[in-house]
Amino acid sequence: MTYVKYSPEVEVKQPHEDEQIEQIVSLMHAANVKAFDRHRHAVRDAHAKQHGTVVGTLEIPELPEHLAQGLFAKPGSYPVVIRFSSAPGDIKDDSIPSPHGMAVKVIGVPGKKLLPDQQDELTQDFLMVSMPIIPFGTVEQYLKVQGIVAMQDEAPEEGQRALAAVARGSSKVLGLLGIHNPLLESIGVENEHVLGQTFHTMAAIRYGDYIAKLSAAPLSPEVKVLEGQVVDTAGKPSAHRDAVVDFFKEHGAEYQLRAQLCTDLQKMPVEDGSVLWEEELSPHQPIARLVIPPQDAYSPARRVFSDDQLSFNPWHALPEHQPLGSIMRVRVKAYETSSAFRHQMNVQPRTEPRDIGEVPA
C-alpha cells in the first residue's frame, strides 16, 4: 500500500475562511455566555457534560516504519487522562441522544508543541467522537448549520427528544429524497453505552511523514460486550455517567488505538471532514492500546479538576500530529475562546498537567 506523504500543500486555505472562522467563534461564544448565565457556572462550549474521567496508560508497541511516526515512533508507555462526554455545549438530560466524546490527554511527551504558549508543555491530546465523520466538514458548512444547532439547543427538552426520535427514523428517508441534513444525522444517534463505542478524530491529522484519521475501538471483553448496547435513560438524567461509574467500580477497560493512513487525497480528502475514508482504501491499523484500570471515575475532586481545570485541545500537539483542514483550523480559536472564558468565569487556574499525580483520585 502506498501512503500519501505529508507536506504543507495538503492543506488548502478555503475562500473566506478567516471571516467564517471569526463568525463561527463569535456565534459559539454568544451561546456559551448564555449557557453560563443559565448555570451561573461556565461550561465547555461543546462537550459540556462529562460522563466520567479516568486515568490509565497508552502502551505503544514496536511498530513498522509507516506506523512508527511522531509520538508512536518508539515503543513506550505514557500516562493518560481521559474525559468522556456528550457533544452539546450545555448540560442536557441523557434521554436526548447525542454523539459522545472521548478526549485523551497523553502526559510526559517531550518536544516542542504547536501552540506558541504551549511549546514547553508535556501533553499531546487526541479528541475523538463516536462518529467516523463530522457531518459539516468545512468551515463554510459548519457556519451554515450553526444557526440550526443553536435553535435546536434552545428548544424545550421534550421537543429535542422528539426531534432526535424523528431524526433516527427519517434521516435515511430524507437522504433517499436527496435531502441531506447534517443536523438530523448528527442528532439521530442511538443512545448507546459510552464505553462500548468506537471514537474517531473525524477529521485528519498529520501522522509524522503521513496523514491519518485516528480512532479508538473497544478491545477488552468487558467493553466489547457493551458494543451497541442501548442505555435505559428513562427517568435517569445522568444515565451515562452512572453507567461509566458503575463499570469502572469493578472493571478495567482496554481500547485499541488505530491509524487509518491516507492513500488517496481525492477519495480521502483532508479539506472536507464530512467524507468517510472507506476501509477498502485503507484499513484501521493498530498503533497502541489504552489501558484503564478500575477506579472511581467521578469523585468530587476529579469532576471539578476535569470540568473546570483541564482543557483538551487537538492543537495541544506535537508538530508531527498537527490537525489538518479548515474544520481543524477553526478549532485553534474556538477552543482557546471557550477554555479562556470557562477558566476566567470559574476563577480556575489554566494548567496543563506535567505529571499524572496532578489528577486527583
Ligand code: HEM
Ligand atoms: C473535527 C472533529 C472534532 C472532534 C473529534 C471534536 C471533539 C471534541 C471533544 C471530544 C471535546 C471534549 C473535550 C473535553 O472533554 O474537554 C471537544 C470540545 C470542544 N470542541 Fe470539539 N471536536 C471537533 C470539532 C470541533 C469544531 C469544528 C469546533 C468549533 C468550531 C469545536 C469546538 C469545541 C469546543 C469549543 C470545545 C470545548 C473546549 C473547552 O472549553 O475546553 N470542535 N471537542
